[in-house]
Amino acid sequence: MRKIGGRGLFIGLSWIAFLIVVASALLAIYLVAPRILSIHPLLMIPLRAGFAVFVLAVGGGLLLITIAAFTGLDVLYPHNGESITMRVLFPITLGLGKVFGFKKLRLMEAFVDANNSLLWAQRKRISSDRILLLLPHCLQFHECQWRITHDIENCRRCGKCVIADIAKLGDEFGAAIRVATGGTLARKVVSDYKPTLIIAVACGRDLSSGIIDSHPIPVFGVPNERPNGPCFDTVVDVDRIAELLKEFMPPKGQNKPD
Ligand code: SF4
Structure with a gap:
């Protein structure tokens, strides 16, 4: 970070x-x-x-x-x-x-990184009342049969994609996690959930437009990696998501440290 x-x-x-x-x-x-x-x-x-x-x-x-x-x-x-x-x-x-x-794309990623740095500097002022972890559908293994777009709890944690690790983070922190299949659905999720903070995973292009569209809701952008090409079996640094959740949400059953 x-x-x-x-x-x-x-x-x-x-x-x-x-x-x-x-x-x-x-x-x-x-x-x-x-x-x-x-x-x-x-x-x-x-x-x-x-x-x-x-x-x-x-x-x-x-x-x-x-x-x-x-x-x-x-x-x-x-x-x-x-x-x-x-x-x-x-x-x-x-x-x-x-x-x-x-x-x-390089410029958009630079904008996301600058946005993250400024939010990090202001993190003590950000309300963590309603944190939304917003994921792209392309993180899911392409042959997986389970419908995680309806509910990430449908993931069987088989470990073939990073959804398993992210679902475990959801269990640990009690974070609201939604998987969106595109920008329109992502905007609807934000509109319905009304988060005070969004941690969004996407490519630099979608993150930069999402950060702008969601303003004034703060959005930490976590870029996904695309070893198999765009929008197909992508991966993300789960530790980075965990770092952000730890900053804003105490694990279930623990008080947030000062
Ligand atoms: S970890 Fe979950 S989402 Fe990924 S392939 Fe396995 S069951 Fe499907």
Whole structure:
């Protein structure tokens, strides 16, 4: 969870985008300054003040996001750090990353990693009243006959896929687990269950869209691995899911440690 990964790419691109905007604004001010000075010299004061406020507000926000993502310290504003990341930084970094030749999937995974880092920094503020563990159907062994999309308890724990280990985690922590066969069903599950926190397993593409669609519900994204190709007998790091459940849910019969 804490190791440096795609968040470095995401935040690096965010800083480059910020510096491009600042340089463009400085150039624009330089070009229009003679005209404004010819009208009245005092008109330059609000222009320069507006530029300074922009640099301080956006640059300061980006600095806090950077500190939170890399140190795990909760230095973000109480409610809008995630919103800025998703609504502003994600589309900008996606566009800029494509210009630099990064693959879209790589950029989406970087966004998920940055999102996870920021949520981790804010974890003490996240309500764990209703935690939903949302899984993709492609984790299930393709020849398995048991209908786990209706109820993961239908899994016979045969061990042919990671569903067995995840079902055991459900038993240990009492977590609500749902298996969705697509984005539409996943959205319905979220709408019906009304979680305060989602731990979602999916590919980078589905995770990034799910994180944005579910906002303001916090979503920790756990990318699945696809050794057999996309959407077929995929696997996931179950220890990573267990780490998140341990942070937010005491095992059944135990009090959550301070
Ligand atoms: S572990 Fe469960 S879901 Fe996976 S193949 Fe066995 S019975 Fe099916």
